[in-house]
Amino acid sequence: SSSSSASRGAFIVFEGLDRCGKTTQVSRLVERLEKEGKTARLQKFPDRTTAIGQMIDAYLRSKADMDDRAIHLLFSANRWECAAAIRRDLANGITIIADRYAFSGIAFSAAKGLPFDFCLNPDTALPLPDITLYLTLSPIIASQRAAFGEERYETDQMQRSTRQQFALVAQEVVKRHGENRWREVDANGGIEEVGDRIWGLLAPLLEEGQGGGLKREVGELWV
Numbered sequence: 524s525s526s527s528s529a530s531r532g533a534f535i536v537f538e539g540l541d542r543c544g545k546t547t548q549v550s551r552l553v554e555r556l557e558k559e560g561k562t563a564r565l566q567k568f569p570d571r572t573t574a575i576g577q578m579i580d581a582y583l584r585s586k587a588d589m590d591d592r593a594i595h596l597l598f599s600a601n602r603w604e605c606a607a608a609i610r611r612d613l614a615n616g617i618t619i620i621a622d623r624y625a626f627s628g629i630a631f632s633a634a635k636g637l638p639f640d641f642c643l644n645p646d647t648a649l650p651l652p653d654i655t656l657y658l659t660l661s662p663i664i665a666s667q668r669a670a671f672g673e674e675r676y677e678t679d680q681m682q683r684s685t686r687q688q689f690a691l692v693a694q695e696v697v698k699r700h701g702e703n704r705w706r707e708v709d710a711n712g713g714i715e716e717v718g719d720r721i722w723g724l725l726a727p728l729l730e731e732g733q734g735g736g737l738k739r740e741v742g743e744l745w746v
């Protein structure tokens with residue numbers, strides 16, 4: 524109908540620790556949305572294709588060292604350089620599915636010991652996700668999946684502290700933006716089973732889109 528074509532796209536973010544299956548679910552979701560006739564775009568963070576993204580990539584692969592605050596700001600700058608395109612696409616009715624976002628930015632940097640507020644502030648006023656799905660997997664199941672890769676943060680200690688920081692990030696989202704903006708998803712189980720759980724959680728938001736509810740403007744993160 525004309526009212527559904529006038530609504531903006533939904534901004535959906537996936538977060539989670541290493542090996543939670545988020546990348547698998549993100550690509551399945553984009554396919555499923557397109558089968559349902561929606562236009563969807565995958566936006567991975569870090570976006571390693573830009574000049575800033577290449578510096579981040581070198582850091583993560585331990586090809587370059589960087590001050591903790593400097594790399595934190597680069598992760599944020601990498602989101603800012605994509606922010607206008609995200610807003611534009613949402614306005615044009617395209618649903619954006621982000622594989623990680625500002626919440627990873629806080630959780631991973633705070634896990635290294637940087638002050639929480641320092642980690643949060645640079646992302647203030649970025650496009651506000653309509654919903655963030657935080658995939659949780661028991662550490663035992665995670666350890667049975669493919670071994671940790673070679674990247675900098677892929678150690679048990681780092682993953683443990685990052686999990687604690689994600690809990691604080693979740694509280695902050697709920698406090699500032701309401702409890703509908705953050706949903707934990709049990710990522711234990713088969714790929715289809717988890718996919719159906721995700722689809723079920725997204726249904727109200729996507730139906731709201733059909734009814735034109737997504738015409739309200741995209742908000743600003745932490746504002």
Ligand code: Z5A
Nearest residue numbers: 541542543544545546547568569598627628631676713714
């Ligand atoms: N980082 C940061 O510090 N600051 C920031 O601002 C941002 C990021 C944005 C790179 O991120 C690092 O950057 C990341 C955070 C930090 N460090 N860590 N850890 P990335 O997103 O580029 O990389 P990643 O998250 O480490 O990797 P990934 O490939 O996106 O992982 P994943 O999403 O968890 O996993 P997956 O590939 O979908 O699944 C993992 C394996 O499990 C794979 O073999 C699958 O086939 C398998 N799998 C998936 N689902 C299932 C189920 N249901 N059952 C069984 N097996 C499954």
